[in-house]
Amino acid sequence: MGALPRELVDEALAAGKARREEILGVRYLRFRDDWHHVPRGTVVVEGRVVWGYPxxxxxxxxxxxxxxxxxxxFQAEEKIDGYNVRIVRLGGRALAFTRGGFLCPFTTDRLPDLMDTAFLEAEPERVVCAEVAGPENPYLVGHPPFIGEDVRLFVFDLMRLDRAEFEAPDRRARLVREAGLPAAPVLGRYTAADWERLRALLRRLDAEGREGIVLKALAPPWRRAKYVTASSAVADVRVxxxxxxxxxxxxxxxxxxxxxxxxxxxxxxxxxxxERALGAAFIEGLQAAIAQFRAEHRVAHRFRCRFRERAYAEAFLALQQRLAGHGRVRALRLEREGAWEVLEFEKLDPEMTGxxxxxxxxxxxxx
Amino acid sequence: MGALPRELVDEALAAGKARREEILGVRYLRFRDDWHHVPRGTVVVEGRVVWGYPxxxxxxxxxxxxxxxxxxxFQAEEKIDGYNVRIVRLGGRALAFTRGGFLCPFTTDRLPDLMDTAFLEAEPERVVCAEVAGPENPYLVGHPPFIGEDVRLFVFDLMRLDRAEFEAPDRRARLVREAGLPAAPVLGRYTAADWERLRALLRRLDAEGREGIVLKALAPPWRRAKYVTASSAVADVRVxxxxxxxxxxxxxxxxxxxxxxxxxxxxxxxxxxxERALGAAFIEGLQAAIAQFRAEHRVAHRFRCRFRERAYAEAFLALQQRLAGHGRVRALRLEREGAWEVLEFEKLDPEMTGxxxxxxxxxxxxx
Structure with missing residues (x-):
């Protein structure tokens, strides 16, 4: 099993820390929790290990x-308000795995629209780490203000199969650029002494409603940290x-x-x-829930997203229904609209409804 | 032991649900948790039971x-933003117990200023249930806007020793009035059909920054409920x-x-x-904590209260220090000022400090 000893995997399975999955015909193994040195979300597929994103x-x-x-x-990169995926090519197909280690039928289906997957044919040992964000994502209610429709993908790291390390930022940037992959914006290089320049940068990001930054050292031990804006805090409360x-x-x-x-x-x-924006985020968000309850006798969030293939939409729904538990995820519509299979579904909030x-x-x- | 069988008390002691206490020479027993039909805060003193306030x-x-x-x-009474005490006369002294069943050295010391304790000499079987509120209370940061200094007491129920029932609202009001005790304001009588009148009343209380109402049925089974204003929610957040x-x-x-x-x-x-008030309550409250940390390297809340007798101030401090745990409560000053022993102390917030x-x-x- 690649870089993971078989005994460790067997123990994790026996302890319930790892679990076998099959989604869209792909059979793999997923670590549900941290287990010894293996992080949650680590995946074993086709005998290769896709290390969990730390x-x-x-x-x-x-x-x-x-x-x-x-x-x-260190380098500052824009933090994109989306969901984290790791993309690999295994068994002749490009596959996207979520942070938790689930094969994501949505991202996998949409990969040809989101990035040039030829990169993974040329570099089959690569793991592409990216954020997927936009108003038509099927996981998160919020999205960056600069994405008006559908979703976009932003590469922010490269790893290799069976290895937990990241490519150094310089080399990663060159590889991503040469492959023409969409990247999370790099916002300059700094040292700790430049904190006032970064403070000014953050003030601009805050004014633009952007989430914040991820900082990555340019030399070993490759330390990292993140920092977010005030406006991202208000946006999180609101949604x-x-x-x-x-x-x-x-x-x-x-x-x-x-x-x-x-x-x-x-x-x-x-x-x-x-002050008013923060207060309004709390008040208006709950007022909307009350209005919905009064009209529909339940509180639920509605999602809309576009698939290329109907089978992936169905697999996505089945997975969400399994993960959310009985009756909480309900398809409202799955219909062809031009080039897309458009899925609308809702996720019930049983606690707020109750x-x-x-x-x-x-x-x-x-x- | 009055209305509680000795075996039940012994079992509660053995299970750690009741505990023997001695404060200011008064030896008593306190129920730390609900135990069978005995509520938390119930006290046994001089062989008599002071039932916990439900x-x-x-x-x-x-x-x-x-x-x-x-x-x-039912009757609407103003809900006063203070702390709950039960006052009894036992062993020749008037004693005040907190909701949790601690003999309160502060309230006990100040009783002659807060109410006419001759009532308990004339009616020694009574338990007076009251709220104590004001800017110079030693427990709570907030207080009603209409109390400008020190503390005041508001009777809202009468019980009897060894009994869990309340006096009916009508009879209680008469007894309290005849004894000249300060009472929580009664804001009228209603039925459920009068909800729009109550809504108008609440709107006025809200505009005046008052906390809300407690509703008490005027016939068995004497049901009760409470309801609070929007402004009390904002005030709670702020403090x-x-x-x-x-x-x-x-x-x-x-x-x-x-x-x-x-x-x-x-x-x-x-x-x-x-909206702005709610946002400001969150933001300014935390800004004050940060400013304090910067000036003093810790976050602590300062209290000031007046005692008649120094021994009660010392007993109060000792009890607070015991309850808050090691080093969290610190006396800043205990000095005679005219008629009063003025105690200033601070309560450290170790989590926020850390x-x-x-x-x-x-x-x-x-x-």
């Missing part, structure tokens, strides 16, 4: 965080508040802390427009 | 909630956000839901001033 620590302070995390030059009973409640308090530390570092005064049903009917809560 | 369910909707909870007339790592995170999301349902029922449109220290120094978080 978590990147967040700094909440540029001035001290850069100095603490980086002792040499997520209707799901407040499903999310860990720290979700909201963490974002408010990021926002306030961002303002503090940027030397921004208490701004009535921002809570609003209870309290609007006059029930009591003990909190 | 939780009151919250409705989030007047129109349906009143109809669901009340099938006859609590610096402690966001110590509070259950649902604390915030519950209050936002209450606020939005209040607006919805009141037919209030999205209001820029309220988090701000970590991230301001440039540490990373994984969230």
């Amino acid at each position: 978590r990147i620590g967040r700094i909440l302070r540029l001035e001290t965080g850069l100095a603490e995390q980086f002792d040499g030059p 997520s508040v209707a799901a407040l009973r499903q999310l860990p409640p720290e979700y909201f308090t963490n974002r408010i802390l990021r926002l306030v530390l961002f303002l503090d570092e940027e030397g921004m005064e208490a701004d009535p427009a921002l 809570l609003l049903g209870h309290v609007l009917r006059g029930g009591v809560v003990y909190d | 939780r009151i369910g919250r409705i989030l909707r007047l129109e349906t909630g009143l109809a669901e909870q009340f099938d006859g007339p 609590s956000v610096a402690a966001l790592r110590q509070l259950p995170p649902e604390y915030f999301t519950n209050r936002i839901l209450r606020l939005v349902l209040f607006l919805d029922e009141e037919g209030m449109e999205a209001d820029p001033a309220l 988090l701000l220290g970590h991230v301001l120094r440039g540490g990373v978080v994984y969230d």
Whole structure:
């Protein structure tokens, strides 16, 4: 099994930490949790290992965080508000796996629209790490303001099959450029001493409603960190508040802390427009949920996305239905529209539906 | 042991659900958790039982909630934003116990200023249930806007020793009035059909920054419910956000839901001033915590309160230090000022102190 000893895989299977999957005829094995040195989301397919994408620590302070995390030059890349995929070519097909290690029928189906997959034919040992984002993505409610329709893909790392390391940023940039792959924008090179330049950059990204940056060292041990804008915190609250009973409640308090530390570092005064935007994000998001409950007797989020092939749309739906649990994901429409099979589906929020049903009917809560 | 069988008390002690306490020379037993039919906060002192004050369910909707909870007339009383005490006269002294069943040295010391304790000499079987509120209370950061200094006491129920039942609202009101005790304001009598009148009342309370109402049925089975204003939700966020790592995170999301349902029922449109107030409550509360951390290298809340007797101030401090755990409560000053022993103390927030220290120094978080 490539770089993973068979005994380790067997133990992980026995412990329930790894699981066999079959999606669209692809049989593979997925690590559901961290297991010894193997991260969650690691996949074994055709005897090769697609290593899990590691978590990147967040700094909440540029001035001290850069100095603490980086002792040499690093590169800033735009952080795109989408979902993370790893793309490989195995068994004669290009396949996209989600962060959690599921073969993603949506991304796999749409790969020819998102990138030139000839790269993986020329470089079959590669793992392309990318963010997929846009209003017609099937996973996330939010999306970057600069993507008006459908989805786009942004490559931000290259790995190799059976290996956990990333290609160095310079070499990765050259390979991606030469292959004509779409890349996450590189926003310059810095050292920790340049924190005021980065602060100015972040202020611009914030004003444009962009999410933030990922910083990658240009020399071993290749350290990384991320940092996000105040506006991304407000946007997260707005799109997520209707799901407040499903999310860990720290979700909201963490974002408010990021926002306030961002303002503090940027030397921004208490701004009535921002205060109002944060309050409105909470209030309007919940008002929309109440209005939906009143009209439809449930709170659900609607997604729309485009597939090339109907079979992939069906496989996507089946997977979402399995993952979300009984009855929570429901197809509303799957129809040919020109070149596309357009899928519309909704994801029920049973917690918010139950809570609003209870309290609007006059029930009591003990909190 | 009065109304509690000795075996039940012994079992509760053995199970760690009850505990013996001694504060200011008063030896008593306190139920730390619900145990069979005995609620948390129940106290046994001088062989008599002071029954725990029961939780009151919250409705989030007047129109349906009143109809669901009340099938006859009920009374609305103002809900005062303070802490709950039960006051008894036992062993020749008037004693005040907190909701959790601790003898409160502060309230006990100040009782002669807060109410005419001759009532308990004339009616020694009584348990007076009251809220104590004001800017100089030693427990809560917030307080009602209409109390400018020190604390005041508001009686809202009468019980009897060894009994779990409340005096009926009518009889209680008469007894309280005849004894000249300060009472929580009674805001009228209603039936569920009067919900629009109550809605108008709540709108006025909201505009005045008051917390809300407690509703009490006027006939058996004496049902109760509470309902709070949008402004109380914003006030709670403002005074609590610096402690966001110590509070259950649902604390915030519950209050936002209450606020939005209040607006919805009141037919209030999205209001820029309220949106801004909610955003500002989050932002300014955390900004204050950051400013304090920067000046003092810790986040702590400062309390100031007045005692009659120094020994009670010392007993109060000792109890707070024991309950808060090692080093979290620190006396800043205990000095005679005219008629008062003025205590100033601070309560450290170790979670927020640790988090701000970590991230301001440039540490990373994984969230």
